[in-house]
Amino acid sequence: MKLLLERYKEFRNSVLSANREFYENLVQGQEPETMLITCSDSRICPESMFGYKPGEVFVLRNAGNIVPSYGGGSSGGEVATIEYAVAVLKVKHIVVCGHTGCGAMKALLDPQSVSSLPGVAEWLRSAENTRRVVMESNVKADLAQLASVASRENALCQLDNLRTHPAVASAVRQGNLQLHAWVYKLEDHVVEAWNPETNRFEPVMAEEKVAV
Numbered sequence: 385m386k387l388l389l390e391r392y393k394e395f396r397n398s399v400l401s402a403n404r405e406f407y408e409n410l411v412q413g414q415e416p417e418t419m420l421i422t423c424s425d426s427r428i429c430p431e432s433m434f435g436y437k438p439g440e441v442f443v444l445r446n447a448g449n450i451v452p453s454y455g456g457g458s459s460g461g462e463v464a465t466i467e468y469a470v471a472v473l474k475v476k477h478i479v480v481c482g483h484t485g486c487g488a489m490k491a492l493l494d495p496q497s498v499s500s501l502p503g504v505a506e507w508l509r510s511a512e513n514t515r516r517v518v519m520e521s522n523v524k525a526d527l528a529q530l531a532s533v534a535s536r537e538n539a540l541c542q543l544d545n546l547r548t549h550p551a552v553a554s555a556v557r558q559g560n561l562q563l564h565a566w567v568y569k570l571e572d573h574v575v576e577a578w579n580p581e582t583n584r585f586e587p588v589m590a591e592e593k594v595a596v
């Protein structure tokens with residue numbers, strides 16, 4: 385808590401006072417072009433990584449960057465948040481950004497580990513498609529390696545789930561919305577994006593090495 389209050393004080397004293405007009409204009413409304421869906425993991429700090437300012441990116445975060453299918457029951461606030469972003473704010477891009485070393489992915493592949501956490505177990509059922517894809521892929525690896533595979537597969541599976549949302553399906557069909565699956569690799573800070581033309585995750589910066 386002390387950290388938050390100290391940083392807020394810094395914000396008031398330096399950032400806010402130096403950019404008063406910019407912050408005053410935010411009162412008028414928001415027109416973000418991109419929606420970012422990422423994990424709640426504290427090590428993922430998208431504002432730092434992508435350098436966006438207030439008003440530029442509409443963000444949805446939860447454990448495992450999961451998008452429950454439309455009408456699937458376990459929606460929480462995700463359905464409303466996505467509907468608002470697409471139908472009202474008319475974002476042009478939705479990026480689902482998972483990450484390696486994701487605790488939610490490990491739990492997804494090892495349901496016994498969350499048997500005493502009924503809320504988590506219920507939430508992870510929304511990513512059952514990811515679990516099945518990974519477990520039936522015949523990849524021979526330990527849990528940590530499989531979880532990295534799951535991080536990538538999960539980002540793709542959540543694009544499938546996104547398309548079940550009527551507002552998303554309509555905007556995509558009209559050519560007004562593009563969906564993107566990304567993975568941030570904690571171990572080397574490389575962000576990879578799914579390339580549907582090569583069927584691979586590839587670094588978003590061309591000069592970075594592919595490590596799939």
Ligand SMILES: [Zn+2]
Binds near residue numbers: 423449486489
């Ligand atoms: Zn995570």
